[in-house]
Amino acid sequence: MTRLFLPYNKTILKLNIVFSIVLTFLSSLAFLSKKSSDSPIYLIIVFYIFWIMTGGFFLSAYYFEITRKNEYYFYYNLGISKIKLLLLTYSLHFIFILPLLYVLQYV
Amino acid sequence: MSSHLDVDSIRKSFGDKQVLTDIALTCQPGDIIGLLGRNGTGKSTLLKIIFGSLFTDYKFIRINDEILNQPFKSKSKIAYLPQDNFLPKNITVNKVVEIYSDDFDQKGFLEDEILSKVTGTKIGNLSGGESRYLEVKLLLNLDSIFVLLDEPFNGISPLHVELIKAMILKKSSHKGIILTDHDYRNVLDVANKFYLLFDGGLKSVKTKQDLIDWGYVPESQF
Numbered sequence: 001m002t003r004l005f006l007p008y009n010k011t012i013l014k015l016n017i018v019f020s021i022v023l024t025f026l027s028s029l030a031f032l033s034k035k036s037s038d039s040p041i042y043l044i045i046v047f048y049i050f051w052i053m054t055g056g057f058f059l060s061a062y063y064f065e066i067t068r069k070n071e072y073y074f075y076y077n078l079g080i081s082k083i084k085l086l087l088l089t090y091s092l093h094f095i096f097i098l099p100l101l102y103v104l105q106y107v
Numbered sequence: 108m109s110s111h112l113d114v115d116s117i118r119k120s121f122g123d124k125q126v127l128t129d130i131a132l133t134c135q136p137g138d139i140i141g142l143l144g145r146n147g148t149g150k151s152t153l154l155k156i157i158f159g160s161l162f163t164d165y166k167f168i169r170i171n172d173e174i175l176n177q178p179f180k181s182k183s184k185i186a187y188l189p190q191d192n193f194l195p196k197n198i199t200v201n202k203v204v205e206i207y208s209d210d211f212d213q214k215g216f217l218e219d220e221i222l223s224k225v226t227g228t229k230i231g232n233l234s235g236g237e238s239r240y241l242e243v244k245l246l247l248n249l250d251s252i253f254v255l256l257d258e259p260f261n262g263i264s265p266l267h268v269e270l271i272k273a274m275i276l277k278k279s280s281h282k283g284i285i286l287t288d289h290d291y292r293n294v295l296d297v298a299n300k301f302y303l304l305f306d307g308g309l310k311s312v313k314t315k316q317d318l319i320d321w322g323y324v325p326e327s328q329f
Contacts, residue, residue, distance in 0.1 A: 076179045077179070077207075081179075
């Protein structure tokens with residue numbers, strides 16, 4: 001089943017990485033100037049994980065929706081609805097952030 | 108009992124404009140239904156509603172004895188070729204066929220005069236004809252009993268048109284196919300039942316004269 005929606009997952013993940021870097025940069029500018037007991041690297045990783053699983057993901061899905069909407073038919077013809085595609089892809093993003101969560105313990 | 112697709116009471120409007128009014132249609136394996144109509148008469152809208160990717164308040168769609176709200180979710184029942192290319196452009200022909208190949212033999216599928224030359228090519232680098240040919244071949248080789256083809260001949264060379272026509276005719280022995288295309292001559296060549304979407308309604312077309320009478324083609328065309 002996973003292989004059926006891997007092309008979608010790969011596209012969304014690539015977009016998400018870029019969107020989340022931009023969002024992390026912007027949120028770091030806003031927060032890192034404030035005094036905090038946490039290390040800047042720790043905060044940057046936390047921001048990045050946060051954006052990957054929230055705004056970055058939704059911006060990527062929205063971008064796909066407006067630029068490559070027709071590709072949904074590739075999945076519809078395999079019996080996969082848009083909601084199912086988004087949920088499965090979102091679930092796979094947890095695997096992507098696992099190494100970051102691991103790194104977080106040592107920062 | 109043979110398979111059958113029953114469509115009834117389909118209505119769809121966009122704003123104040125009523126595009127489809129109480130459309131009813133039946134399709135069985137062996138049928139190649141040619142759906143004709145001018146631009147904007149709702150041909151694609153109707154196919155999307157039957158497939159289940161476009162919402163409408165009023166519809167009745169039954170495949171065999173199962174009433175379906177979104178038929179595409181029931182794999183092996185229905186497939187749909189949209190007007191524009193739908194394959195992801197950043198993956199290769201091989202990869203696309205691998206993903207779709209649960210229903211057929213991948214190696215045999217790629218062994219033909221068009222696809223054998225482009226197996227490692229990315230979809231985005233295929234010509235319009237190659238891309239359309241691959242899309243139609245993929246959908247016709249799925250286990251789906253019914254296949255909806257929205258403009259399968261659009262913008263492709265005569266060679267690809269002929270190959271696609273031959274494929275449709277071959278597969279129609281055990282599939283029900285509904286197709287639409289702006290080049291009505293191609294539709295007339297392959298279809299064995301004809302309907303014209305006119306003024307929101309579906310008119311059965313029995314003779315070429317019907318097309319003239321409904322104002323779809325000028326008399327000089329025949």
